[in-house]
Amino acid sequence: MKKQLLFLSFTLxxxxxxxxxxxxxxxxxxxxxxxxxxPIKVGGKSSGPANEREYLSSLSGxxxxxxxxxxxxxxxxxETRNSPLGMGMLDIYRVTYEGKKDTxxxxxxxxxxxxxxxxxxxxxx
Numbered sequence: 562m563k564k565q566l567l568f569l570s571f572t573l574x575x576x577x578x579x580x581x582x583x584x585x586x587x588x589x590x591x592x593x594x595x596x597x598x599x600p601i602k603v604g605g606k607s608s609g610p611a612n613e614r615e616y617l618s619s620l621s622g623x624x625x626x627x628x629x630x631x632x633x634x635x636x637x638x639x640e641t642r643n644s645p646l647g648m649g650m651l652d653i654y655r656v657t658y659e660g661k662k663d664t665x666x667x668x669x670x671x672x673x674x675x676x677x678x679x680x681x682x683x684x685x686x
Contacts, residue, residue, distance in 0.1 A: 588678040588679055588680065588681060589681070590678075590681070591681050593678060593680055593681070594667045594668060594669075594680035595665065595666070595667065595668070595680060595681075596668065597636065597637040597651055597668050599668075600651050600668040600670040601616065601667060601668065601669045601670065601675070601677065601678075601680070602669075602670045602673045602674055602675030602677075603615075603616045603669055603670065603671055603674075603677065604643070604670075604671070604672070604673055604674030604675070605671065605674075609671025609672060610652075610671060612671060613652060613654070613669045613671055616669070616677060617630045617654060617656065617667075617669075619685050619686055620656070620679055620680075620683045620684070620685065620686070621658070621683065621684055621686045622658035622659070622660070622661065622682075622683065622684075623683070623684060625686075626658035626659050626660060626661075627658060627659065628656060628657070628658045628683070629656070629657055630654045630655060630656040630657075630667075631654065631655050632652060632654055632655075633653045633654060633655045633666065634652075634653055635650040635652050635653065636650060636651055636653060636668075637650060637651045637668070638650055639651070639670075641670075641672045641673055643672040643673055644672050649670065649671070649672040649673075651668045651669060651670055652668070652671060653666050653667070653668055653669075654666070654669060656683075665680075665682070667680060
């Protein structure tokens with residue numbers, strides 16, 4: 562019983578440590594997330610893909626529209642100490658919402674952490 566309680570406590574501690582801080586400040590940087598030079602840094606070595614999906618699922622359109630996305634691939638090698646190999650690649654997601662005339666590409670960095678903001682044209686739910 563003590564081992565199970567210890568395991569549960571450890572699991573809860575780990576899950577809490579991967580949660581991201583989102584800011585409600587208005588993002589005025591039109592390149593944030595839209596270019597490989599200014600990716601969205603969702604962090605988390607072992608939970609990187611889950612962090613990407615969590616971040617994208619937290620977005621909505623400017624009027625609360627539901628966002629849909631799909632992974633388009635990876636690109637853009639870069640150096641990072643947060644990868645066992647010392648390098649990483651950005652993931653590209655194609656993102657849109659109902660009523661949006663086009664689909665945009667967002668670049669996400671699953672290795673490094675940063676202050677999470679909504680890209681221009683989106684907001685957090």
